[in-house]
Amino acid sequence: xxxxxxEGIRVLDLTTMVSGPVATMMLGDQGADVxxxxxxxxxxxxxxxxxxxxxxSSFLCCNRSKRSLCVDLKTPEGLEAVRKLVxxxxxxxxxxxxxxxxxxxxxxxTVRAIKPDIIYVSISGFGETGPYADQRVYDPVIQAxxxxxxxxxxxxxxxxxxxxxxxxxxxxxxxxxxxxxxxLFARERTGQAxxxxxxxxxxxxxxxxxxxxxxxxxxxxxxxxxxxxxxxxLVYETKDRYITAGAVTDREWQGMCRALNRExxxxxxxxxxxxxxxQHVAERREITSAEILKWPADDLLKRxxxxxxxxxxxxxxxxxxxxxxxxxxxxxxxxxxxxxxxxRQPRPAARFDATPAEVxxxxxxxxxxxxxxxxxxxxxxxxxxxxxxRGVLHRRPPA
Amino acid sequence: xxxxxxEGIRVLDLTTMVSGPVATMMLGDQGADVxxxxxxxxxxxxxxxxxxxxxxSSFLCCNRSKRSLCVDLKTPEGLEAVRKLVxxxxxxxxxxxxxxxxxxxxxxxTVRAIKPDIIYVSISGFGETGPYADQRVYDPVIQAxxxxxxxxxxxxxxxxxxxxxxxxxxxxxxxxxxxxxxxLFARERTGQAxxxxxxxxxxxxxxxxxxxxxxxxxxxxxxxxxxxxxxxxLVYETKDRYITAGAVTDREWQGMCRALNRExxxxxxxxxxxxxxxQHVAERREITSAEILKWPADDLLKRxxxxxxxxxxxxxxxxxxxxxxxxxxxxxxxxxxxxxxxxRQPRPAARFDATPAEVxxxxxxxxxxxxxxxxxxxxxxxxxxxxxxRGVLHRRPPA
Numbered sequence: 001x002x003x004x005x006x007e008g009i010r011v012l013d014l015t016t017m018v019s020g021p022v023a024t025m026m027l028g029d030q031g032a033d034v035x036x037x038x039x040x041x042x043x044x045x046x047x048x049x050x051x052x053x054x055x056x057s058s059f060l061c062c063n064r065s066k067r068s069l070c071v072d073l074k075t076p077e078g079l080e081a082v083r084k085l086v087x088x089x090x091x092x093x094x095x096x097x098x099x100x101x102x103x104x105x106x107x108x109x110t111v112r113a114i115k116p117d118i119i120y121v122s123i124s125g126f127g128e129t130g131p132y133a134d135q136r137v138y139d140p141v142i143q144a145x146x147x148x149x150x151x152x153x154x155x156x157x158x159x160x161x162x163x164x165x166x167x168x169x170x171x172x173x174x175x176x177x178x179x180x181x182x183x184l185f186a187r188e189r190t191g192q193a194x195x196x197x198x199x200x201x202x203x204x205x206x207x208x209x210x211x212x213x214x215x216x217x218x219x220x221x222x223x224x225x226x227x228x229x230x231x232x233x234l235v236y237e238t239k240d241r242y243i244t245a246g247a248v249t250d251r252e253w254q255g256m257c258r259a260l261n262r263e264x265x266x267x268x269x270x271x272x273x274x275x276x277x278x279q280h281v282a283e284r285r286e287i288t289s290a291e292i293l294k295w296p297a298d299d300l301l302k303r304x305x306x307x308x309x310x311x312x313x314x315x316x317x318x319x320x321x322x323x324x325x326x327x328x329x330x331x332x333x334x335x336x337x338x339x340x341x342x343x344r345q346p347r348p349a350a351r352f353d354a355t356p357a358e359v360x361x362x363x364x365x366x367x368x369x370x371x372x373x374x375x376x377x378x379x380x381x382x383x384x385x386x387x388x389x390r391g392v393l394h395r396r397p398p399a
Numbered sequence: 400x401x402x403x404x405x406e407g408i409r410v411l412d413l414t415t416m417v418s419g420p421v422a423t424m425m426l427g428d429q430g431a432d433v434x435x436x437x438x439x440x441x442x443x444x445x446x447x448x449x450x451x452x453x454x455x456s457s458f459l460c461c462n463r464s465k466r467s468l469c470v471d472l473k474t475p476e477g478l479e480a481v482r483k484l485v486x487x488x489x490x491x492x493x494x495x496x497x498x499x500x501x502x503x504x505x506x507x508x509t510v511r512a513i514k515p516d517i518i519y520v521s522i523s524g525f526g527e528t529g530p531y532a533d534q535r536v537y538d539p540v541i542q543a544x545x546x547x548x549x550x551x552x553x554x555x556x557x558x559x560x561x562x563x564x565x566x567x568x569x570x571x572x573x574x575x576x577x578x579x580x581x582x583l584f585a586r587e588r589t590g591q592a593x594x595x596x597x598x599x600x601x602x603x604x605x606x607x608x609x610x611x612x613x614x615x616x617x618x619x620x621x622x623x624x625x626x627x628x629x630x631x632x633l634v635y636e637t638k639d640r641y642i643t644a645g646a647v648t649d650r651e652w653q654g655m656c657r658a659l660n661r662e663x664x665x666x667x668x669x670x671x672x673x674x675x676x677x678q679h680v681a682e683r684r685e686i687t688s689a690e691i692l693k694w695p696a697d698d699l700l701k702r703x704x705x706x707x708x709x710x711x712x713x714x715x716x717x718x719x720x721x722x723x724x725x726x727x728x729x730x731x732x733x734x735x736x737x738x739x740x741x742x743r744q745p746r747p748a749a750r751f752d753a754t755p756a757e758v759x760x761x762x763x764x765x766x767x768x769x770x771x772x773x774x775x776x777x778x779x780x781x782x783x784x785x786x787x788x789r790g791v792l793h794r795r796p797p798a
Contacts, residue, residue, distance in 0.1 A: 004581075005581035006584065008588070018609065018610060025609075026577065049613055049614065050613075050614060050616075050617055050620055052617050052620060057617060058609075058610065058613050060613070061608055061609040061610070061612075061613040061616060126724055126728070127728045129727060130723065130724040130727035130728060131724055133724075135707075135710075136707075137709075138645045138709045140633045140643045140645060141643055141709050141711045143643070144643040144711040144712065144714065145712075145714055145719065145725070146714075146719065147715070147716040147719055148564070149634065149713045150713065150715045151562075151563050151716070152562065152563055159636075159641065160634050160641050160713045162632050162633065162634060162643075163551065163562055164550050164551055164632070165547070165551075165607060165611040167566065170607075171570065171573065174570065174573040174574055174577060174606070175573055175748055175749060176749070177577050178425065178573060178580055178749075179756075181577055181581050181584055182403075182404035182405055182580050182749075183404055184584050185583050185584045185587060186403075186405070186751075186753075188588060189407070189587060192753050194751055194752050194754065195751075195753075198748060198749045198750070201724065201725070202728055202730050202748040203748040205719070205725065205730045205731070205748075206730070206745040206746070206748040207748075208564060208569075209745045210421050210460040210461045210569065211417060211457065211460070211461075211564060211568075211569070212564040212716070213460075213716050213745075214449075214456040214459070215448065215449060215456055216716060216717065216743055217449070217456045217459055217460060217742055217744065218449055218451045218456060218741075218742060218743075219733060219740065219742065219743060220740075221451060222717070223449055225717075233560070234539045234561065235548065235558065235560060235561060242559050243543070244539045244540055244542075244543040244548070244561075246537045246539060246540070248537070252535075305534070308534075310534055310535050310536075310540050312540045312543040312544050313543065313544075314543040314549065314559045315545075316546070317546040317607075317611070317612050317615060317624045318615065318621070318624075320544065320545065320604070323544065324529065324530050325525055325526070325530055325532075325544065325600065326604065328526065328528060328529035328530075329526045329529065329598060329600065329601055331600070331601045331605070334618060340617065341618065341619075342617075342618035342619070343616055343617060343618065344616050344618060345608070345616065346605040346612075347601075347605070348605060349574055349597060349602040349605040349606070350577075350595055350596075350602075351595065351596040351597070352585075353593050353594045353595075354585075354591050354592070354593035354594075355593065357581075
């Protein structure tokens with residue numbers, strides 16, 4: 001396996017659920033040595049999803065390219081082992097509720113005393129103070145506060161709607177991975193270490209703003225941010241499936257008219273210019289919807305493509321596995337794991353031509369790397385066996 | 400202003416619209432010297448959004464913390480100037496359709512001959528080959544192909560729905576910023592330069608997978624990925640506004656019953672355990688919805704909070720500006736710009752305690768930095784004036 005861009009970096013991952021784990025997984029795919037530290041019961045996500053010999057699909061998809069150390073931090077010996085590990089690490093990431101990590105004996109001060117130049121990362125839902133700071137983080141609560149549920153509100157009733165995938169969690173992951181990488185770059189160049197704090201709420205407000213809230217930018221000249229989101233509901237029904245198609249420019253509109261055999265619309269004053277089409281959007285949608293419904297999807301998509309009108313079938317998640325573009329891009333890989341059998345995973349999206357990011361391993365079973373990691377820290381086989389007997393270390397092999 | 404983590408890095412930004420510009424804006428906020436290179440007409444986004452003296456809100460929100468060089472690349476003199484700039488750059492980012500950048504004379508080979516260790520970045524919609532590669536990129540087309548419209552499908556009718564914010568564009572931005580930063584780290588450590596290729600489609604498949612498609616991971620043991628997304632529709636109507644509230648654990652459920660003055664439900668066998676509640680989700684939602692509707696939001700949110708039930712009002716985008724948590728986190732800043740007046744912008748989400756990321760400047764007017772940048776490259780004032788007269792350089796000052 002070729003070295004990734006983060007080769008040589010060691011990350012201690014004390015995070016749970018999604019926002020933290022997916023962030024460190026990205027770093028692991030890029031070659032960092034990510035060590036997931038879990039309590040004897042394992043983290044909660046090990047109980048979520050489809051079970052395969054004791055490995056669940058949800059845990060797997062948030063924790064590949066990592067090693068696992070399962071250690072009871074409530075024992076002095078367990079804490080001591082992790083502190084030894086801290087001395088070897090470049091990054092520590094935690095997403096407990098504010099204050100918890102200090103009570104666990106791994107607060108920034110303690111950690112920095114052991115490893116002065118560590119990048120210390122705290123991911124939270126709402127920040128470290130404020131009315132929500134101590135509330136348990138559910139993705140819908142962030143969606144509610146950050147404006148996402150407002151963006152998705154039903155056009156007719158105004159009733160807010162949630163997005164049915166955990167955009168706040170996952171956007172926080174990518175944002176955290178970027179920030180950690182930037183801090184590693186700065187440290188490499190200047191020796192400067194630091195603490196990065198990232199709240200999901202802040203992440204989402206910043207993420208949504210450039211387009212969804214930009215209308216609020218000029219103070220005293222604000223406009224309704226919901227205006228202009230019309231174009232995004234381009235879902236059409238054909239004879240046999242749903243598709244999307246968009247005709248924004250004059251050329252695209254003309255192409256759509258030809259594809260639909262409705263050249264008569266080319267001369268229709270209501271649709272001749274972009275602004276006229278915007279003004280008569282309801283009539284236009286009614287006409288195009290009715291025409292599109294007359295065609296089988298394959299035929300129509302071919303005709304639209306031939307006219308350079310952007311279009312695509314709306315794919316289900318199973319279907320996309322077989323889509324020609326998805327296959328050509330080799331987005332979905334099948335890894336033949338000796339324990340789990342064939343496992344589908346998306347490859348890391350960014351293709352580095354010199355230091356590839358790749359799925360380096362499936363997620364580890366609980367405590368799979370206890371012995372290796374403890375040996376790296378200088379523990380003898382006997383000591384490791386003793387710690388295991390006393391329940392300080394724990395291991396749950398495949399079922 | 401304190402140096403950011405990417406201080407000392409120069410990025411040539413040849414991108415347009417959102418995916419590329421927001422990526423380089425993040426790098427600019429983190430202290431990179433981002434130079435946006437635009438044709439004499441300016442990029443398209445300069446025409447989108449609310450106009451303020453010739454600066455639009457949409458352009459502003461995707462292009463702050465950058466400088467602007469407006470140059471006609473179709474002239475030999477213009478191309479020559481940009482090639483001189485290439486020699487000073489660490490990163491070049493472009494998101495033209497496949498092949499276009501080569502025809503412009505700034506393909507990877509040409510650029511690398513001038514600056515061998517540059518990080519060359521190509522962002523695309525669908526990748527460089529395949530049935531969609533040459534199609535114009537509209538966000539809904541990516542949403543259709545990547546599974547997002549499927550995720551958002553109406554539960555009753557199965558009709559797919561788009562998410563009404565451009566998640567593919569913006570997720571690609573953050574993913575690109577992370578990849579670029581990782582490549583900069585690798586180059587800093589090993590001297591290795593490279594080409595990063597990132598497709599929006601790949602980005603979205605990888606982004607959605609950990610939770611929305613994880614059920615497809617184990618080959619031959621797949622489950623319906625739509626199962627388990629139920630929890631995300633937690634929108635309730637109170638007497639006076641919409642809120643969200645979630646009761647997942649036994650304690651949270653019990654807390655919700657008490658907050659609603661429905662202690663009788665504590666003994667209801669249909670809701671006693673998490674699995675029983677999952678089984679009777681429809682009845683439970685019906686009962687809680689009816690109860691919640693009896694309360695004014697403020698009162699009920701206080702009661703739910705007192706019982707440790709995660710909850711929040713569902714905020715509109717204007718409203719969130721005044722939310723107490725948003726204010727305490729100082730997410731939204733107001734910058735007093737001498738030309739534009741007071742401008743609201745979200746601060747960069749990640750807080751670095753040693754090398755802060757911050758909004759370093761508003762977006763530049765077209766060609767605002769022509770003179771400075773050309774002088775840095777060694778052009779004399781006369782030469783710059785001549786290039787301006789001949790239309791090679793162009794500048795559009797505030798109206």
